[in-house]
Amino acid sequence: MESTQQDGRRQTSTERRRRELLEAAERIVLRDGPGASMNAIAAEAGITKPILYRHFGDKGGLYRALAVRHTNALLAGLRAALDAPVLRRDRVEATLDTYLVAIETRPQVYRFLMHPADEENPAESGFDVGRHSAPLLRRLGEELAEVIRERLDLGPDGEEKARVWGHGIVGMMHAAGDWWLRERPCSREQLVQHLTDLLWGQLAAVKDRADGPGF
Amino acid sequence: MESTQQDGRRQTSTERRRRELLEAAERIVLRDGPGASMNAIAAEAGITKPILYRHFGDKGGLYRALAVRHTNALLAGLRAALDAPVLRRDRVEATLDTYLVAIETRPQVYRFLMHPADEENPAESGFDVGRHSAPLLRRLGEELAEVIRERLDLGPDGEEKARVWGHGIVGMMHAAGDWWLRERPCSREQLVQHLTDLLWGQLAAVKDRADGPGF
DNA sequence: TTTCAAGAGTTACTTACGGTAACAGGAGTC
DNA sequence: GACTCCTGTTACCGTAAGTAACTCTTGAAA
Numbered sequence: 001m002e003s004t005q006q007d008g009r010r011q012t013s014t015e016r017r018r019r020e021l022l023e024a025a026e027r028i029v030l031r032d033g034p035g036a037s038m039n040a041i042a043a044e045a046g047i048t049k050p051i052l053y054r055h056f057g058d059k060g061g062l063y064r065a066l067a068v069r070h071t072n073a074l075l076a077g078l079r080a081a082l083d084a085p086v087l088r089r090d091r092v093e094a095t096l097d098t099y100l101v102a103i104e105t106r107p108q109v110y111r112f113l114m115h116p117a118d119e120e121n122p123a124e125s126g127f128d129v130g131r132h133s134a135p136l137l138r139r140l141g142e143e144l145a146e147v148i149r150e151r152l153d154l155g156p157d158g159e160e161k162a163r164v165w166g167h168g169i170v171g172m173m174h175a176a177g178d179w180w181l182r183e184r185p186c187s188r189e190q191l192v193q194h195l196t197d198l199l200w201g202q203l204a205a206v207k208d209r210a211d212g213p214g215f
Numbered sequence: 216m217e218s219t220q221q222d223g224r225r226q227t228s229t230e231r232r233r234r235e236l237l238e239a240a241e242r243i244v245l246r247d248g249p250g251a252s253m254n255a256i257a258a259e260a261g262i263t264k265p266i267l268y269r270h271f272g273d274k275g276g277l278y279r280a281l282a283v284r285h286t287n288a289l290l291a292g293l294r295a296a297l298d299a300p301v302l303r304r305d306r307v308e309a310t311l312d313t314y315l316v317a318i319e320t321r322p323q324v325y326r327f328l329m330h331p332a333d334e335e336n337p338a339e340s341g342f343d344v345g346r347h348s349a350p351l352l353r354r355l356g357e358e359l360a361e362v363i364r365e366r367l368d369l370g371p372d373g374e375e376k377a378r379v380w381g382h383g384i385v386g387m388m389h390a391a392g393d394w395w396l397r398e399r400p401c402s403r404e405q406l407v408q409h410l411t412d413l414l415w416g417q418l419a420a421v422k423d424r425a426d427g428p429g430f
Numbered sequence: 431t432t433t434c435a436a437g438a439g440t441t442a443c444t445t446a447c448g449g450t451a452a453c454a455g456g457a458g459t460c
Numbered sequence: 461g462a463c464t465c466c467t468g469t470t471a472c473c474g475t476a477a478g479t480a481a482c483t484c485t486t487g488a489a490a
Contacts (some may be wrong), residue, residue, distance in 0.1 A: 208367065
């Protein structure tokens, strides 16, 4: 009994330490971008490199641990919007908006999670670094595919179609959000409306221009 | 006159050399992935590092030059499909298919252009490197937005909507293509059909499942 | 013909970063 | 008291980006 409790205490102790290290890492990554060095992170935590390596294996491990944290938070929010008991179109709008609010309110975290390149000063580290967008986007795509599959009646090849749509819609949301966050050409509400219009078939329904070639 | 000709000859000479270096770089990048070292590239070209730096400034410059090459080739193909004098739906299908054929036939080039991480052996270079997807995707999005704007009558805020749709559709194509290329869950034709169905408003039109909650 | 300018090329170096021994306390446990 | 485990250190290795300083060749111009 006592030994079990002891093990428990030790476990929580190392886990707490790990959390502290992750928080230090996060501060530095938010300050220096994904190119932050292990030395810098260790210094911020008040220790030296080898401890980081003992906790996270390698730099990828540390970054993965950081990414998992934020990814889980984002996914929880999206799941809630996706499961809301409202009309389909409202649900789509709510989900898009949830995602956009997330990237709008914490752009640094977003850049870390999604954006590989063009960080900070281009003279740094030669070219670029960091990047984990692919895993996150794939997770999002699979989640959405599952929701689509279990909600919609897509006929014989519905399984396949649901997955294509899931990844496609996530990609649309991601690319549009990335561009919007960079250029801010319109309000969030307008962006959501435009995207929902697109998903609601307006591309097929809208007329050709009078003056264009118009096929 | 003679001096002008001289300058011309010198210019073409250095440009030819630059092209040769880029071709060597391409061979190595295709062999070693985006983590290819400048030393390896120089060796492949039969020279040493400083020459590469004189030609391209830094590693980013070299990679950018490589990316521009392929990006231009891809864009030319897409523009042709986008401008074909056929019905709108056929044009959309042709454009999607053109993109998918490109990434299917030269996946290594695609990975280099788009994909930052998960290359090769994960133990290399600590974490990951390379990446320029953002510039390419942004260019594609802007191109598509222009086509949409000049072809379709989108009403008062059509300018804005065209840009949102351009980036959104490109993102959809990219994400779906990336996932498809990795998992190959269906034929290219089926993928094109599913994506076109999505863009044609099937998400709005399709019925709820009989057994689901069905909002 | 000599001279000059410029490009191609080299060796050898610096700097920085990821990652790894090897070692030194300190706190609980048998 | 010896054992073990965790935390922490210093000092190092390998590799890769990027630079400085020098040489060689070539082609034009005086």
